[in-house]
Amino acid sequence: MELGSATSAIVTGGASGLGRASAQALAAKGVKVAIFDLNEEAGAEVAASIGGTFHKVDILDEDSVEAGFAAARAAHGQERVLVHCAMVAKGGKTVSRDKETGAWKRLSTQDYAFSAEGILVASYRVASIAALGMAASDPLGEDGERGAIILTSSAAAQDGQVGQVAYGSLKAGVNGLVLPMARDLMDLGIRVNSIMPGIFATPPMLRFKDFNAKMWDALNASVPFPKRLGRPEEFASLVVEIAGNSYLNAQGFRIDGAIRMPPR
Template identity: 45%
Template sequence: MRIERSVAIVTGAGSGLGRGTALELVHRGAVVVGIDLPGTEDAISRTGAVPATADVADPDAVATAVATASELGPLRILVHCAGRDGAVRLVDRDGSPGSLDAFVDVIRTNLTGTFNVLRLAAAAMSATEPVDGERGVCILTASIAAWEGQIGQAAYASSKAGVVGLTLTAARDLASRGIRVAAIAPGIFDTPMVERLPDPVRESLAASIPNPSRFGRPSEYAALAAHIIENQLINGETIRIDGALRMGPR
């Protein structure tokens, strides 16, 4: 799929991986609609994208954002970066059961939100005419926590494992419509989630990454997303981008 002059949606475009991806696609000549929560409009506009506000798990709000993108031309590209963290244990330190509400909140954003955005974008792509044999490309965001969830990541790891499971299923589901689906599983990236950590913790995390021993950059995620868009053979796969990091239990 050619990026130049294609209409793209990037979720989570106000910061982190989404912002880096919006910048990259705009730089490559795409018309980008950036979706994020209210209050991010200025940050999205500074990437060169058209801002649209939506909770990714809200069907009506996302449908409106997809319609906004489709008014700019045939929707061809989705890069879904929106997500959240949240510490959830099965049994808390005081012996009480872990919070079901907290678990459900993370699943709602990370997994239900992914499915919601994917289904609405794919439906819009299905209505377009194929270009070079395909109608669109959808890139989801998983995490290495899908395989190596740490203590306290019951909700986050479960949600990201769900994204991995969704990716191949969606690729097969949408194959007849000429729409590819792939996912990127980042390791530790320099995003707002990591910025909130104390400096000693950040330094320890960076040192744990074999090579290079530093946090990933949003621009590196974006470069991989751009390659997936342009490489027609990448479909149904989840690609790790983590500097060979394999997370321990803590």
């Protein structure tokens, strides 16, 4: 797919971190970018800086997401690229000690279900809504491509750690969406891929730098090479390559400096 001013993209979670870097990288190619996020101040700031638009969207709410897509399409036309970075989840071990009572407790079904909504269901929601719009659009180029969907999984999908039973299994579910969805959409010329980032220097991780310098150094040292956390712009570079390279389809791309997560 040719990325340029004739192409529109939607980036969820575009107010910060991996989403922000992805929005900036696509805009640098001339793509018209719409940012979906709950953080109005940061999202509007990023959108203004790249000449895009901001839309307050709650990925847990179907009506909110559909309204966001409608507003983005009204502003930029049908998106040809969807980059889904937003997520919400709750952590915890399957069974652990209650700190107050000392009794055994389990991660509640409700907390797991909330994580499923915020990771797996939300990924299907935004991908399927994007695909529906792409399906009705005119094909592009000699391959007849109509769009590219890029979902964000995680290295935890393959190396889930202690306390990541929800996060790890549901990010694995995101990878599980990719092949069947790509096959569902192959006759429409819509590609589907996922990215599995390792430990990246996003705002939550950067807090360790000031809060716990020893932990920050240990995180950097844990990466085989290069011995540092990933940079959001490196994730974004992969987003641009996947969006632009029409032969990349039905794949999960791991970007992690060769790290393999230990149990803890």
